[in-house]
Amino acid sequence: VSAVPREYGLLVERARETGYVGSAQALLAWDEETGMPPRGLEYRAGQLAFLAGWVHERFTAAEVGEWIARCEAQEWAADSVEAANVREWRRAYDRETKLPRRLVEETKAAQSHGQHAWAAARASSDFAAFAPHLETLLALRREAAECWGYAAEPYDALLETYEPGLTSASADMLLGTWQRELVPVLERARSRPRPAGIAADYPADQQRAFNATVARAMGFNLEAGRIDTAPHPFCSRIHPGDVRLTTRYDTGDFTSSLYGVLHEAGHGMYEQGLAVDAFGQPAGEVLSLAMHESQSRLWENHVGRSAAFWEHWYPEACRVMPALRAFSVDQVLAHVTRVEPGCIRVEADEVTYDLHVVLRFRLERAMVAGDLAVADIPAAWNEGMRALLGVEVPDDARGCLQDIHWSMGAFGYFPTYTLGNLNAAQLMAAARRDLPGLDASLATGTANGLLGWLRDRVHRWGGRLRAAEIMRRATGSDTGTEACRAHLLARYG
């Protein structure tokens, strides 16, 4: 390996600049969801659009292409930060340079307006009020897909945004297989007795204290992060030393905020585990949403809904939230592992969740292909819910208006949720093989063995390896349905 060329240093410097601005965008977006006064909204939308355009322009400048080409002529060590950066800069450069800045800014502005129109439309269950925004976003994303190009269908180009290498055909095959396998699991799970629940009064302050204790014990570093309140749980990475989770509080059921925190802390620990000195470079980022979701689902479901977890945490939960004393640890466990088909994806149990994803995947693929008109979405949605889950959708607010994704033009995002579930189960099975004492370690609540294993097998790689390679090295095989099926059968069969 010869000396690092000057051009590599210039690319790192450019990435530092766009990283600074990207991090500012992340804070502006976090703030918009957590604390911005209403009158700041319109300006914020213009500001975010401008910054997105600026990052686009800096990264797609002609000199950047020349620097990348020069670096491609170089030999780099396998698995090195440098090799990954050059490879991923090339991929991103080729994609980004195909988009005119006008389209980048228009899309960003349409996302801001779409989100706020969606929030209002959902509040009044008025799909017609949101439809024109959806038309606009669909047209803009189709335009982007045409700019990028694709092998088989425009949806391929959109999938590539969230999951490099994933195609419509491969997603269709995997999701189809998984759907067929889920049917008998769901039948068995539904035959279990329905638990009585744990309804009581759990003040938000008590929930907040308990959530922070659990998140810290799992390994989420509160010196390098925060937990705030927002209408929807999300994780926002300002920097690996500044990772912010949000959750929301239902005073009638503390597990709603708790599992929001466990899920987002899974994302957050991944971000906290990235290499600080590669921040802003592809090697310092998570490039696969399916890998990201594998971490959130692993901590939320495999750790957080396990019997060992509740054996350990039940006494502390009762101490912090005295109302819980009216219920036994078994009742808590039954409550958090109940299976019940419903309308809302984010409230869905582990068994039915992916069926919600299947519906969205099919609808958005048809929308992008031009086979499903925006006006026909509500009917197609309701029919799909009937067919897949046997559920009647009472209104569009609880139907096709429930998710934020389409209001941001994020077509192609949903399949990564299911891939994340499959990856989570496969990683957990591998960790269990590698760490004989793992279940005992979950029971103590510290789960340190697990976090260390994930840091080593997943987190530290950042974008240095593609998702498929991370999965193969960590688990011995490609993403499949076997581990997840075994997990669901063991827990719900």
Added chain:
Amino acid sequence: VSAVPREYGLLVERARETGYVGSAQALLAWDEETGMPPRGLEYRAGQLAFLAGWVHERFTAAEVGEWIARCEAQEWAADSVEAANVREWRRAYDRETKLPRRLVEETKAAQSHGQHAWAAARASSDFAAFAPHLETLLALRREAAECWGYAAEPYDALLETYEPGLTSASADMLLGTWQRELVPVLERARSRPRPAGIAADYPADQQRAFNATVARAMGFNLEAGRIDTAPHPFCSRIHPGDVRLTTRYDTGDFTSSLYGVLHEAGHGMYEQGLAVDAFGQPAGEVLSLAMHESQSRLWENHVGRSAAFWEHWYPEACRVMPALRAFSVDQVLAHVTRVEPGCIRVEADEVTYDLHVVLRFRLERAMVAGDLAVADIPAAWNEGMRALLGVEVPDDARGCLQDIHWSMGAFGYFPTYTLGNLNAAQLMAAARRDLPGLDASLATGTANGLLGWLRDRVHRWGGRLRAAEIMRRATGSDTGTEACRAHLLARYG
């Protein structure tokens, strides 16, 4: 007036861009004080330095100079937004182009490091630990002053940053006069009986609720702003529709947080009153810190410490904070108008406050001139406190390390506090002449007449008029000591 030249539009567009980034900087800085996790600190400092350098570069580009020159060849309507923008862009351009980007970024980074070194040094009262940072900052600001140039002494160039048109000589004259006039006022005020105080337990939540009610009643719009907690009260303008105040809570004395809010809400209402469509342009900014401080001091002292204010608010304060019922309205009023020389500027009463400013002005002027070595500051400070206020300083934490300003290299800032006090009194006297029912309106708590008058005479001008012109039009004369002297004698004599 002929058609607006194309170049004016280009300047507005450039200001829109730098405004977007400036607003992001403001949010990043606000966040650093209110919620950023500790591990985010180092990155944030580099990020803010980069953004400052970016704004500098965009504004000092050669084409900007050409556009300004083209616009100067145009006739603009008197008092117009356009005329002010062209005038102030010229002033800023001529100053900014004299600074190399390297100096801008170095100064920004030194400010971040200086602030954190200062906070640690103050906590342990260790001036020696802070001294090297102060040397660096002093050198950087002297270098900037040499770049800018000055008529008589380098300190002139620094004053110009905070108060366009103010010179060392004129500040010295005004502060000297005012100091001499304050001596007999202070003597009289000190002969008043010392009040017993209102010590009790005032929970922070109660204070928070009361402060928000008062701020809203004065006219601070909480749809376009927030009130948060931070170690020091400050006001941060992200946008005229997003203005954020902070305060801190002393559970033994609710007036500490209340007057923090009243002060910052004075700043905040000024920002909320600026023209939204000129945001980012000089015409949409407050260019004079003395004008800014006139608003904070007016609401804090002239409104908030008046008998009429407490007649109105005492019952509500007792309702929200039941512990206050142990004290009479007269005791509250006596407490908030007590006069007592002390070590700490931000806790100083109206009479002694400006003597703290006089000390800082003299010391920093000597520092910048090279007549006072950094190592000699503690002794000079303590001697000055003895001479001006008759106060013995127990340690540097309560002496020369108490203020944040020098840790940010903000030499030349302090005099604007006293100018602000003088302006506040002069504006209040003028408002009282123009609005016969003003004192009754304060007593109702709404004070709408006063805010409307300030909006019309001060706020709406933004940077369209220089401070001196705003004062002349609003009050009929230049900034002087007469109104403030009359106010203090009426209240404390």
